Amino acid sequence: MHALFSRIGGISILILSLAACAIGGFLVLERLHSRPRTEDAYLAANIVHMAPEISGRIVSLPIHDNERVVRGQILFVIDPEPYTYRVQKARAQVQTIQAQIDIQTRQVESQVSHAGAEASSVTGARARLALARATQARLAPLEKQGFVTREALDQARTETSTAEANLASAQHAAQAARQAVRSVAPLRADLASAQAVLREAERDLRLTTVRAPCDGIVTDMTIAAGEYATTGKPLFTLVDDEAWWAIANFRETQLPGLSIGQKVKVFAMARPDRPITGTLESINAGVLPDEGVSANGLPKVPRSLNWVRIAQRFPVRIRLDDPPTDLMRIGATVVVVVMR
Known part of the structure; x- marks a missing residue:
């Protein structure tokens, strides 16, 4: 009888143990479903490759490797002497053209005045020609009737010819005066170009x-001071400390439970006792598949098939709300837990 009770007790314990394992497994699965997590994650931040926009010798380098800097702080100084000379030369060119414009403007004013005077001469010559022609027209019939001498008519004809010649000369002089008026437009264009330089x-x-x-x-x-900096060539890297992210790779089966704006807890491996809060910012649109890519314009399909299919992982970008400065390092391992 004692052996029977012992056997029944052992079976009961076994059943209770299996039930406890099943309940524990269910709770674990339920927790993983309600709070997806991944250990395949790391810290990331934007980086700036500090490359100069001009070339020259570095004369000052007041920073050191791994030093923290603030926005607007001087990182390095390139020899400004040759660029100072270029500014002085360009400014002198602007002043020279401006002086030329001033001189030519005064000349143009004088030329315009002269052209106006010549135009007035044309008007006077035209009036004298009209008078001479009218006089000749009046004397011509009188000469036939004998009221005026032929000499007076010839004099009138001479005055008409002289007036015509004077009008032609005045018109030519007026045209020459108008053509002599120089425009300052080319110099103004040169000035605009010099100002741009x-x-x-x-x-x-x-x-x-x-x-x-x-x-x-x-x-x-x-690098050190004295190095020659070349336009567009990075001298060092600046890690942007104003914003940090955790890049977490979640299985594709977990993605339907994720949405933009969800709160996340991030645990750095260096200090797992200091949780960092974050906000789910974006979910990656795709990754390069191991199979099915194209080669030489044709799809590449493997001949063998792996019957064990592992769920693909997709990067999820999480912006850290208030990251602790001492734990922020690009590539540091973290654990990410999504809160629901």
Whole structure:
């Protein structure tokens, strides 16, 4: 009888243990469903490759590798001397053209006045010609009747010819005076071009002092003062410390339970006891598949089939709300738990 009770007790314990395991497994699955999590995650931030927009010798480098800098802080200074000379040269060119415009403007005013006087001479010559023709027209019939001498008529004809010649000469002089009036438009175009060159030179001079575009951390700096900086060539990297993200890779079966704006808890492996809150910002649209890609314009389909299909993982971008400065490092491992 004692052995029977012992056997029944053992079976009961086994049943209770299996039931407890089943209930525990169900609770774990329910928790994973209600609070999706992944350990395949890391920290990320924007980076700025600090490359100068002008070339020149670095004369000042007041920062060091891994140093924190603030927005607007001077990072390095390129020798400004040659760019100062360019500004002076461009400014002198602007002043020269402006002086030429002033001189030519006064000349144009004088030429316009002269052209006006010549135009008045044409008007007078035209009036004298009209008078001479009228006089000749009156004397011609009188000469036939003998009331005026032939000499008087010839005199009238001579005056008409002289008036015609004077009118032609006045018209030619007036046209020459109008053509002599020079326009300042070409010089004004040259002035606009010179002013553009000056603004560009002034901008290059300002760019000799390079400042931090954001709060950040200097990294990968292997240069010193005296290095020659080349336009567009990065000198070091600046990690943007104003915003941090956690990039978490979730299985595709978990994605339907995720939505933009959900609150997230992030646990850094360096300090898992300090949870960091965040907000789910975006879900990646796709990743490159292992199979089914194209090669040489044709789809590549494998001949063998792997019967064990593993769910694909997609990156989810989570913006950290108030990240602790001492834990923020690009690539640091974190655990991400989505709150519902």
